[in-house]
Amino acid sequence: MxxxxxxxxxxxxxxxxxxxxxxxxxxxxxxxxxxxxxxxxxxxxxxxxxxxxxxxxxxxxxxxxxxxxxxxxxxxxxxxxxxxxxxxxxxxxxxxxxxxxxxxxxxxxxxxxxxxxxxxxxxxxxTPKTTAHIFQVRLKDSGRGTDFYKFLGFLHADMQRLKEGGMQGYYLVVGPPIVPTLSFSWTFLLYNAPSGAVELLMEPIEAYLQERKQVFEWQSVISHTDTYLEMHKANFTNEQVANGGSAYGSRLLSAESLANPHLTAIVFSKIGPTDDAFEPNVKDLSSG
Structure with a gap:
């Protein structure tokens, strides 16, 4: 058809x-x-x-x-x-x-x-003019999972501000054996955004990481296209199938549910991944 x-x-x-x-x-x-x-x-x-x-x-x-x-x-x-x-x-x-x-x-x-x-x-x-922002953060050393999940709690409490600033897209949280240490990455997009919008939105997040540069390393890449299709072809490709042991899920979460960075950090630490390649997801969700 x-x-x-x-x-x-x-x-x-x-x-x-x-x-x-x-x-x-x-x-x-x-x-x-x-x-x-x-x-x-x-x-x-x-x-x-x-x-x-x-x-x-x-x-x-x-x-x-x-x-x-x-x-x-x-x-x-x-x-x-x-x-x-x-x-x-x-x-x-x-x-x-x-x-x-x-x-x-x-x-x-x-x-x-x-x-x-x-x-x-x-x-x-x-079609809007499109800005793509690829942001990647990872622990420098394994065994610092608490620091990693504190960062995720901080970041998710900040998501509403990013959304109001025009950012939207997808992110992944991964760990060993897929990557050497606990890692986070997003591809976020802004449409018809003014010049410098990403840099301004990222200032508090990069300041957080800069204060903890002994724990994290990160990369931030910004690109601009005149159409959505150009951006899509440059940043989104078909996911490979049956080449590993990962399973990813999608969630729709309210800003209110993510407002407490401490609680969010606890939740993420319980649902995984961990920095142990032999136990990538925490099994006991009953406590905490």
Whole structure:
């Protein structure tokens, strides 16, 4: 099922009033990067996941978050209309104005749970100028896990400030045997940000690390592109599969839940990883 059509003005079927959107009609056989490349020809972008080869329809029916989500919402938020084959073989159109319950269900209810989606219409947005910030921190020596998790507690208490300053994206916390010592890295993005925005936002964090330079080493790299697609191709590639023993999870956490750096440090120290390659995750979560 192939086909991508950019729509300069779209209103869902049977919706006689309300807003018209710029959008793209996508058949179910397309992956994220194919749609991004097509809409980029019109100066637009869409919310997708980070991995270029993820199928767009399966991704958004699971909710779907990505590097643009803080600005433009989840994948499910940007679904305007879908063509669905129901279990009894009927082909139906679902949107906010017809088959509303089915439309609600497929926006996060899981791909294929309520029918087979053959085509979707997704909202598009003008592509922003994009700043990418790659930030990496690691312990200089193993055995300093307490210092590492104190840093994570401090950093997460600061996430709301970073978010309000325009930063959004992904981060990873890893340890041995994947890397020699406990390490943290993010790829955070800012859209249409003024010059020097990253440097200003990073001042308190770099000051924290500078005061502890005997414990940590870090790297900060900033780059700028004129379009979101250029940034995406430069910074996000497909994750390798079945080449190690790591499992990563995604979480949506409120600023309030991260406000106490001491408690956050304790939580992270309990859920791992550790600096022991033979026991990468703490087993006993009952105490503390």
């Amino acid at each position: 192939r086909g991508i059509d950019y729509l300069a003005s779209f209103k869902p079927m049977s919706c006689h009033s309300g807003t018209s959107y710029t959008a793209v009609r996508v058949s179910a056989g397309h992956i994220n990067i194919e749609v991004q490349e097509e809409v980029a020809q019109h100066g637009m972008t869409i919310v997708t996941g980070a991995n270029p080869s993820v199928g767009l329809v399966g991704w958004l029916t699971g909710g779907g978050h990505g590097p643009l989500s803080t600005s433009y919402g989840m994948g499910a938020d940007n679904l305007l209309e879908a063509t669905i084959v129901t279990p009894n073989g009927e082909v139906v159109l679902a949107n906010p104005c017809q088959n509303q319950e089915l439309f609600f269900a497929i926006r996060g209810g899981g791909g294929g749970t309520f029918g087979i989606i053959t085509e979707v219409v997704i909202r598009t947005f003008p």
